[in-house]
Amino acid sequence: MSVLIAIPVFRVSCKVGIDRVRGWSVIEEMVLWSIARDAKAVPELVAEANIPSQLIIASIARLMRFRLVEVTVNNGAVAFRASPFGFKAVSSGEPLPTFPQRIPRRVSFVVEWATGDFFPTGQIWLHSPSKLEIARQGGAEVRVISVEGGGPSMSHSANLDRLSDIAARGWDEQVALVDGRTAVTRDDEYMVLKVIDGVAQGLPESAGPRLNKIVADAARARAGTTKVSVSYVGPQDALQAIPLVHPCDFRPDDLIIGGSAQGVCFEQLLAQAHRRAIIHSTFLDAKRFVALSPAIKAACARGITFDLLWGAQKDEETEQRNATQALQIANAVRDDPDLRDRFRIHMRSTGSHAKLILIDTPHDGWIAAVGSCNWLSSPFQATELTVVLRDQHVVADVAAALQNMVGRRGLADPIANEMGLTARELRRTPRGTGIANASLVIGDAHDRLIREGSGSAQQRFIVGSNLLGSTARPGAIMQGETAAGRTGVEAVVIYTKPTGPLKNRHTRALAEEAGSNGLALVRTKKIPLHGKFVAWDDDNLVVTSLNWASASADPDFPWGDIGVHICAPGIAMSAITRLQAIYPEMVTSDRSMSPENDEPTMSQADQ
Structure with missing residues (x-):
């Protein structure tokens, strides 16, 4: 008995530019290093390296081709030495420069919906719905897989990873260019497998065990079955939960x-x-x-x-x-x-x-x-x-x-x-x-970091926000009050303007309530603050586009606000000192609201 199993797929195709790079061999690098300071003839290099002269000559020829070696005369004999370009390459401490060859290539692949496996289009049988219907009318037993409960990620980064895996055909190739004008994505086609007596034909060798099981189970369904429902069992599209931390030098x-x-x-x-x-x-x-x-x-x-x-x-x-x-x-x-x-x-x-x-x-x-x-x-x-x-x-x-x-x-x-x-x-x-650490702050990482700061601060916890809105209490004030609840911790939330339903009377009430809990809720006076930051103790500073006291990160679009967390000796203290010079109200005992006519002028640019 033969059965056609149809699995829905995304098909992605485009033209790419492939850089094919032949790396430098150990012998070539050794030869260049040996002649970096003193010109040497081929016999000298052969004696030093104890390798056949053919290898030395071939290495010199390739190095000369890329202007790393030049010919000179040494004691009346032909010798070779590193060119100025070659000497710079050797002395820089960086890998030797490579000279890739750009190769155009058309790439097409499919991503099946059931497990997220992907294959070059040339390895599978691709059918349109109309072609499946023709096969069914011709007497074929056609069973269509219906996928429920999610599906494979079709984000740009996911497809670029797939494209790179398929387009590059060796360790010396990498995708250097994607021609977006030629990119096509379709979601109305099926990968078709013919199963004869339980053996699937047309299934790529790289197919995973989960896809093999889905095909086998569908083939064992009772005769006359036209639709087989399965749950998606592939990887989910999830944002990095904890930001990657990178050691670096920060000036x-x-x-x-x-x-x-x-x-x-x-x-x-x-x-x-x-x-x-x-x-x-x-x-x-x-x-x-x-x-x-x-x-x-x-x-x-x-x-x-x-x-x-x-x-x-x-x-x-x-x-x-x-x-x-x-x-x-x-x-x-x-x-x-x-x-x-x-x-x-x-x-x-x-x-x-x-x-x-x-x-x-x-x-x-x-x-x-x-x-x-x-x-x-x-x-x-x-x-x-x-x-x-x-x-x-x-x-x-x-x-x-x-x-x-x-x-x-x-x-x-x-x-x-x-x-x-x-x-x-x-x-x-x-x-x-370096001794500093830096990490990009995206999406919910904003909430995690402000909680981390308020929970760990031992000396000071300062939040800066352009606007004070309806989310101020959970977004910034409660975090500040948590920090202020510990003995010896100075906690300040500074902002410029109320927004949304909040009016001046509401901000005054919030300031009084926060003050009773040890938090200074400070409004700027002449100079508006548009910066958004959180600083705690001496070494931790987060700078972002998110208004901590009037907005929250969108879980459906985490790139809606982007910031950076710097942990470096004295960076937070330096920032706070510079800000206090601009806003002395952050440190004076008089933290009352500024008069109406002292309110800073705001515009669209200050949001």
Whole structure:
């Protein structure tokens, strides 16, 4: 008896660029090291290495091909020595440079719905529903698998991993480019297996035991069965529960605090960029873009390519207002010959409140900036906090977060493709060894960290939030009161403006109640605070885009707010000291509400 088992699949296809790299052998590296300082002839190298001359000659020939070795004359005989480029490569302490060959390749694979196994399309029989119906009408026993209770992840990162596994055909190949314009994802097809006398034909060798069992069980169903229901038994799409912690060196001047300092930081980052700059600003303002355009034009003149993304999506009016600003910026870019071919603005909101910058540099890898500043709408007048990240593994996490934030279109999104491949490349670099620790804060990790800080603080616990809203009590006040309940712990929550249903009378009542529990609920006066942070004791600081006292992380879209946790000697104390210089009300005994006419002026940029 023969049965056709039809399993629903996703089919993904696209064109990729494969970098094929032949690495350097031990002999080639030994030869280059040997002639790095003194020129030597082939016989000398043969004698030193005690290997056949053919290997020495072949190694020198390949090294010369890539300009690492040059010919010279030594004592009247032909000799070889490292070229200036080769000497620099040897003395740098880094791996020798590689020279990949770019190969275009069309890749197609399927992800079956029952267990999440994936296979190259060429290894399976693929049928459309109409083709299955034709087979059924022709007398075939067709049994369709119906999957319930979930399904395989089709996130951008999951599909990029699958694509890389299938596209790269050896250890010397890796995916370097995904052509999003050619990416296609379909969900209306079936992987068909023919089972004859209990033996499945057409099942790839890499199929897992769970898929084999599902096929076998379906084949044993009674005659006439057309539908077999199964529960999904594959891996679930789960966010990393605990942030990855990376040891690194953290420079105190990479913590940017202030208003105008953010503008200086923005210009300095663009000045360091080599080829790429990606900016994510929650809000947009065409006038602010004009003000920043000299720095942007200067970068474009050096060959930098920009992508500007924005995330305003609080309500339809907010999204429409920022879409209008995006259109005005796009028109300005189109009319400017210096920007036209170098600056791309994306017209759809990402839905994220995160504030990010990513740039590459000529020699120091990638740099990321994470914080509270709306780069393309802020007048740089409110106090902001931004952390500049240079450790490549932390920056890789930022790139991966951006990949997931914008990757809703799957492999068709070029930014998500670029960020996914960039994150992979950065994670191949050596890990840091500094005394500081850094980790990216995404989604529910915000709640975990503020609870950790309030529960472990022994000296001080400070929360900064732009807004004070209806979630202030569980989000910040209760955490501060928990810390204040321990003897000797100073606890402060500082904010600028009430929002939502909260009015001034409510904030006064909250301040009185918090004060009775040992927590100082402080409102800023002349200078608005737009920075969002949590600092406890001397060494722990979290800087983020999340308004701790008015919002909470969205579990359905964890990339809606992104921050960074730095644990480094004195970093929190340094930040608090600098903030107290701006806001003396944090430390004075007079913590009463400021008068109405002293309230800071707020705008869309300060949210």
